[in-house]
Amino acid sequence: MNDLSHITKEGAAQMVDVSDKPVQAREAIAEGFISLQPETLRLLQAGQMKKGEVLGVARIAGLQAAKLTSQLIPLCHQIALSKVSVDFTIESSGVRITALAKTSAQTGVEMEALTAVSVAALTIYDMCKAVDKTMQIGEIRLLQKTKV
Secondary structure: OOOOOOEOOOOOEOOOOOOOOOOEEEEEEEEEEEEOOHHHHHHHHHOOOOOOOHHHHHHHHHHHHHHOHHHHOOOOOOOOEEEEEEEEEEEOOEEEEEEEEEEEEOOOOHHHHHHHHHHHHHHHHHHHOOOOOOOEEEEEEEEEEEEO
16 A cells, blocks of 8 residues: 555655645744855845845745745645745854744645745845855754644
8 A cells, every 4th residue: 555645556646635634724834044154144134245135035035935835846735825924043153044834724834834944045045145155054844833
């Protein structure tokens, strides 16, 4: 018997059928980290990056990415999001990114939260790459997944 929900018994990819699942309030929180050199952090905090206000642009990119998750992840369901937030915490060696996604649906929102974090981190990378060649994106993970 096949225990993989996204694979048919013949081995073909499939979208999971959630039509029999109840609509429930669901929430997911994800986080990631991008390491930056001290000078890059200083420029970022001072709003002196040549490409503009890095965290504001990264927040919008993360929000937009969450809304587009089903277009980016092939077998992900398209769901109506009721809330997405992307927040940043400046740490001594970089920026911690946290995303929250909420919905009332038949499936969870962890992929939306993870996608928001990933694209926000990539946006920071893109906006800082001219001054920091040592940046690393990592620690992207799901912190919490709940349904009520």
